[in-house]
Amino acid sequence: MNELNQQNEEINLREELDKYLRYWPWFLVGVFTCLLIAFVYLKLTIPVYDTVASVIIKDEESKGGGLGAGAEFADLGLLGGMSTNSIENEIGLLKSRRLMINTVQALKLNVVYYDLDGVKTDELYANTPYVIEVVSLEEAALLGAKTKGLHQFTVEHTGSNDELLLTFPESGATQTVRVGELFQLEYGTFILKQNPEPVLKERVLIELRTIPSVADSYREAVQINLTDDNATLLELRLGSPVKQKAQDILDQLIFEYNKEAIEDKNEVAVNTAKFIDERLQIISGELDTVEVGLESFKEQNSLTNIETESQLIVENASEYRKREQEIQTQLSIAQSIINYLQEDADTGLLPADIGLEGESVNAQIASYNELVLERNRILSGATDKNPTVLRLNNQIEQLRQTILGGLERTVSSLEISLRDLRQQSRFIGAQIATVPNKERQFRDISRQQEIKEALYIFLLQKREENSLSLAATSPKAKIVDSAYSLNIPLSPKPKIVLAAAFLIGLAIPFLVIYIRRLLNNKIERREDIEKLTKSIPIIGELPRIAKGESDLIEENDRSVLAESFRILTTNLQYLLVNAKHEGKGYCIYTTSTVKGEGKTFTSINLAMTLANTGKKVVIIGADLRNPQLQRYDTESKSFLGVSDYLVNDDHALNTLINDSKFHPNLKLFLSGSIPPNPSELLRQKKFGAMLDELRERFDYVIVDTAPSMLVADTFLISQYADLIIYVTRAGYTEKRLLQFAIDSQNDGKLHDISFVINDVKTANFGYGNKYGYAYGQEKASLWERFKKSF
Template sequence: MSQQLNNSRPQEEEINLREELEKYLKYWPWFLLGVIISLGIAFVYLKVTSATYHTTASIIIKDEKSKSPSSEMAAFADLGLLGGMGTNSIENEIGILRSKRMMTNVIKALNLNVTYHNENAIKNQELYLDTPYFVQVLLLNENKLASYTRDEANEFYLEVNEKENFHLINTETGKKYQGNFGQPIEIPFANIILLENTEFQSKDIGQSVKLKIRFTNLEPVVLDYRNRLQINLTDKNSSLIELGLDDQVKAKAQDILDQLILEYNREAIEDKNLVARNTATFIDERLQIINKELDSVETGKEQFKEANRLTDIEAEAEMFIENASDYNKREQELSTQLELANTMIDYLQSDSRSDLLPANLGIEDQSVNTRITEYNNLVLERNRILSGSTAKNPVVIRLNDQIDQIRANVLESFERLRSNLRVSKEELNRQGSVINSKISAVPGKERQFRGIERQQNIKESLYLFLLQKREENSLSLAVTAPKAKIVDRAYSSSTPVSPKPKIILLSGLIIGVLIPFLVIYLKNILSNTVKSREDMEKLAKEIPVVGEIPKIAKKENEMVLKHDRSVLAESFRILHTNLQYLIVNAADKEKGNTIFVTSTVKGEGKTLVSFNLALTLANTNKKVLVIGADLRNPQLQRFEEDARLYNGVSDYLAGDKFKLSELIRTSMHHENLDLLPSGSIPPNPSELWRRTKTGEMFKELENQYDYIIVDTAPSLVVTDTFLINKWADITLYVVRAGYTEKKLVNFAVDSKRDKKLHDVSFVLNDVKWANFGYGNKYGYAYGEEKESILERLKNKVAIW
């Protein structure tokens, strides 16, 4: 038993899934139309939208820690000034590459805030370098440009009149600005120069280009490319960085990435050079300080030596010892010189001026020897002249005067020499005692001298070290390597990253199916009206649905004609057939059958169903009468133009003035169809229906006609139908698809249960083609000429 249950569940689930699918498959024209429209939009989008390509470049950030000590930081490192500083992490370098300042430098360098577009092209793609003319911005007022950007007046068309003449036409205001190529021109927010692109390939193409030049502030351009820039670290343990950028122009994206790397290296080199220059400044300042300190130490050393009369302590100590033995020799020499000086002084004071002075006596003073020689020469010349002249000769007199003067000088020189020698002798004696004291003071002076010399050596070493570092720093300043090594220069993908045709077309296909699905799904969920036979069978299982009337297009005929093979006629024929099985004791009944047609509210199609059912029965050679039983709002005039003008049911029930035979009229549409109009609209329809004449009227009419179709009033609104329903053999309850609310169907069920209506059957009116029949899979057009797929699609869409 349980196995049977288990076997039945999948089957039920399969049936339910099939039913759910059929709810959507019956709207297949909308799905097909949605797919066609979506694919068409996707195709147009692919044709109009410019392709976007991915551009990639890769660099390696050099590790500062692995650099040699001869780098620009080696001087500071050797000096111990960078002990607490390390190299920046790779995340910091990525942050620099992403910085707004770096991207601003790139945009300025490439002049990317000025763009060029070809208005004649289908795709409004930026021309970039493939433009016949370039704009060089001399001066840009960002504030004015910002106001023009808000007014959309920052775009200009280029109109070239002659070879050297052009016009810039503002796209918003239409104002023209005339200028010449290569010469400055002033526009409201900038001073620019327009130049021809010498690398532009074809002038014929340039003539077909309707060039539009757009000026934009740096800020939005910088933010746009900064947001689009992709920087990825390929591996956590490496310094290889991959830069990426998506753009519609390959060359532009490549230039941006290459320029970004260039700006990064340039800034890094400037930073390194700044460090080197600061290092040089620091070293120069330290050299000045060390130089002053070294001068101070050397001056102290000099003063110490001067104060102690030292040159070399060891040498002087040896010299003091050696000079101790030389002292006596020197003293003897001085005594000899002193004796010679005394002798010569005595000689000059006693001797006449005519005698020559002795020379080459060993006197050490050369000035004295020179004067003696000069004196002797004058004496010899005078004596030579006197040999041939007298003493009164003017020359002899002049020479005598010179001889006396020089003799006095010689005497003075010897006296000075004697005094000097005496002083020297005294000094020598003093030095003798000093030498002896110095020999005893050598150890203490040596200790002091060693301390001064130690300070001098330290300052000299530091001074030489700084000189060496200054030269190393100068070399590093002259030769600075870039920080980022380029692994791959910027290159673009051959296939676009967007839009991707396969994805776009697939998306269009999915959207084309999804939108109708969602519309139908939401429509079914939000709808509170009856749509199809399935809805009726779920809402009221105890009341059968005996007929479905299709939705009629506006241009189609609402009535069933003779020999009519339309879907409308076939639906009423099916209704007629189903009624034959519902008529109780139809075979034994000799009188005609009375069929009431009612509904819940106004507008559900009671009159249409009544009249067409009567026409269908009349086409079977049956005598049929249509009664307009809605005395409050008669509608038979829709099919019989003058029906409202005739007397009818209300006039018959109100008194004995009219007979039924006088009120019944033959329909203009069929010879077997008669019409009993509603007549004059009474003030008390319910009271009229309560009269005994009502039953007499139905009995009399049943004897005259095979079928009596009664078009009654809405059951929910008024009580008229309930009052006369006892005379009905069958009650057809009309429900209009898409109009009657589902909750109103319960009114028919309750009325049957309360026995207010009997022998009730539903007729579903105005059913859309998609909901008609059993999912419209089989249809009611058997034997008709088949329409083309396009015509059927058009009809289904129109009916739906």
């Protein structure tokens, strides 16, 4: 089942292709015409070339310093949060109207030169024999002159050495000017000069434009793209018919960008230098004031170095406190010994080496202790009355009194020293109390001095850095590739244009054929009928008769028309097999839906074909309302015929049947006089009897009837027919009218219907287009087949 469906799809596809391939001359003409137009277009169209330049934008703010003026201001805290060196901003600057206007002014792009000598109006740019210099230009007046066409004028040499003729094409006005001299137009003053480079051009068209309009057009044309999101490499592109012009525009645009960046940077540097100088003057004055104040403060307070002096005072105070503690210790020791001597009457040992100053007292104490020890040693072996003991006791008592007096004098001396030390300590303490205040004042003054001095040094350093930055300013846009043009045109692209032309050449005939088929409601070929009905067979296709050709076949005719009718008669034989013959001839009707479909043409040629086979044939003109058989034999217009026979019983049938001039075996039984009541005449049984009589005498009775849809005449006599040939005409019969024939057969109004398609184009033959009917004939020329395909 799948194989069958696939086969059907292949057959349908092949049939669809055949429907278009049969019009191959259309496709051939379409492709040839479009390719010819494309070729002319490529020859006449001025090619546009792509010009490319690339630059790297230096990101100076990301370097963390440098010599740029921006760095100085950043260090000074004046540009915090205002750094906006994003690549999008730089692209915006490059595409700004201001930079493009500067570029147009620098290159004088508002003046355009065209060559009028060639087939194409090419732009000359620098390769022009004459160069116009704009001395003054009023753009408003130029815009007004543009509406009059006065912004363009041709320049050509008059024959004189210095004279040039200006011609304004729109108005036809002329003006003569001299080379190198001023001349006036309504919108400005100009000078025409000869190009120093020799250029062989006869006539040049000069067009003047306003600078803003030119700048706006190039702003739209220039494309600036970032090659990578993580880089600052920009690619500039411009399409132009003149390569050198596009290169100059991109290079000049980059130059203007760098120039403006340098000017901005220098302007900032100059302003920075001015600001630094002003601040240096102010800081210098403030620093002088602070230093004078510091000097006065030192003089008033007798200070050289407050920190050193303060340290000395503190050290002295510490020494005094230490000495006071030592004296108090000596005083305490001396007082303790005195108390001991006064309270203890016993002559015991005295403490020695307890820290008393003075060698005499310490020596006396040592002597005293020796005497006591000696006495005690003697007492161990003697009594208190021993003379030696008594002598030693006297010595001990005298020495004791001496020690006591010496200690009392020491105590008095120590008290005096202690009072002096305490007085000195109070004085030093007063000095120490004044030190913090002086130190604070000194530090305040010193701090101001340090701040002013540091700021002064900082400004001096920045002034030097700013001077270096101003002297060594580098371009912001580093050129990676200067502008260069590609050799392959951006437009038009020959391969694309030719390919498009080829496709359009195929598409136009295809669309024309498709739309024509889509809107066509007429039958064109046998498939149109076969899609509507399978119950009614198609027994023949009759070709279209070319202008000047005969529409009647002849004896031994080998034309396509004759072969078509031979096939038709052959198919008739298969359909007439089941007809009731009974030794009589066959009765065949030819009818159609409406008039003009060729039923009479079919009838007479069918009769001729049968007669050529040796059959006796008679044609009956049964269309009593609009007889057409007479147009094939003009001499028979006055003959009596069917209507006369049916009206008048006196007419013999033999007398009404006439010989034809076409073939001896073909007889004509014309319709005769046009009656007022055709339908009543055809209802008579006499018409059936007439047919029976004719069938006995002829092998074939061909009845040319009236159109069945317009009148009921054919329905009234249809029961007498063995076969009804229903003639349709290609390109004439509407498809919806075929339903009438189908309904007529289904309702029994007509029977044994067979379709014949008349006036079929050769291209639409079911088999004729592929194989041809004119077997054995000389093959038609290509031009003849081309004409027939339409």
